[in-house]
Amino acid sequence: MEALLEKIRVADQVTWRRWLHQHAELSFEEFETTAYIENLLRDVPNLTIERPAPTGLVATLHGAHPGKTIALRADIDALPMDELADVPYKSINPGVMHSCGHDVHAAILLGAVFALADMRDAIHGDVKFIFQAAEEMPPGGAIALVEAGVLDDVDQIFGLHVFLMTKTGTVGFSYGAMTASSDLFDLTIKGRGAHAMAPEQSIDPITIGTEIIQSINNMIARRVAPTEAALVSWGQFTAGTVNNIIPHTAHIKASVRSRNPQVRADM
Numbered sequence: 001m002e003a004l005l006e007k008i009r010v011a012d013q014v015t016w017r018r019w020l021h022q023h024a025e026l027s028f029e030e031f032e033t034t035a036y037i038e039n040l041l042r043d044v045p046n047l048t049i050e051r052p053a054p055t056g057l058v059a060t061l062h063g064a065h066p067g068k069t070i071a072l073r074a075d076i077d078a079l080p081m082d083e084l085a086d087v088p089y090k091s092i093n094p095g096v097m098h099s100c101g102h103d104v105h106a107a108i109l110l111g112a113v114f115a116l117a118d119m120r121d122a123i124h125g126d127v128k129f130i131f132q133a134a135e136e137m138p139p140g141g142a143i144a145l146v147e148a149g150v151l152d153d154v155d156q157i158f159g160l161h162v163f164l165m166t167k168t169g170t171v172g173f174s175y176g177a178m179t180a181s182s183d184l185f186d187l188t189i190k191g192r193g194a195h196a197m198a199p200e201q202s203i204d205p206i207t208i209g210t211e212i213i214q215s216i217n218n219m220i221a222r223r224v225a226p227t228e229a230a231l232v233s234w235g236q237f238t239a240g241t242v243n244n245i246i247p248h249t250a251h252i253k254a255s256v257r258s259r260n261p262q263v264r265a266d267m
Helices: 002-007 010-022 031-041 102-117 142-147 205-223 261-266
Strands: 047-050 057-062 065-075 124-132 156-159 181-190 230-239 249-258
Touching: 010 031, 010 102, 031 047, 031 057, 031 102, 057 102, 065 102, 102 124, 124 142, 181 205, 181 261, 205 230, 205 249, 249 261
Parallel strands: 065 124, 065 156
Antiparallel strands: 047 057, 057 124, 181 249, 230 249
16 A cells, blocks of 8 residues: 555646646536546556547556456536636636536546556556546436446446545545435426516416425425435525516426435435
8 A cells, every 4th residue: 555655646636636627617528628638648558548438538557467357437527606716726617617526536536547557567457447527417427438338347446526524634434325316306387477566466486486495395304214315405596587576487406315216216
């Protein structure tokens, strides 16, 4: 382990991470990100690079001895958000930023490529480094990789996620499911608009929306066992344009998370 740690290029990882952060790209649009990663890896010896999908790539390090195939995976896409932080490596793409840590994940995986490539003579088997596109947009970019056969010869696969509540220099783990499935839904409520002075002539979609949100929150508390993880997070509620008009429609967006497949189906 000490030999491996000595080979990790920490300063380079910081540089890579900041470049990726500055050039954040949305799901399925990670063309510049993919090109940057491929350019870094192009001259690594004994490394095969494949592009099974339009964005993202898979690099395979062939060990010096026969053995199993291990896969290490990181995601590379960013989120549709404006960056507020005033840092030198602030995102240059308006409305797009790495607010979920995928720039860190990709930089960590790049570091693993170079560290393990330097130790190739001690490796029994192959190591696949999967830079996956579109993790943030279900069903995501993993499906294309599976369908392309990227995992067909893989014996074990490992991934990680940075976590703000974990101290730097420590690693957290859990038995069983660690992270939740993530499903998204968009809801349009079609009511009937009216002037604010005549609410009786309306079917108020805003009031209906608030009732839906409260009812679903209460339903989870009473329909899902407290020992199970179940979560609906409301990300957007938009309706109307002025103070004195009840609008025709309202729009709600939310994410649904759970760890148990049956709970997911129920949700």
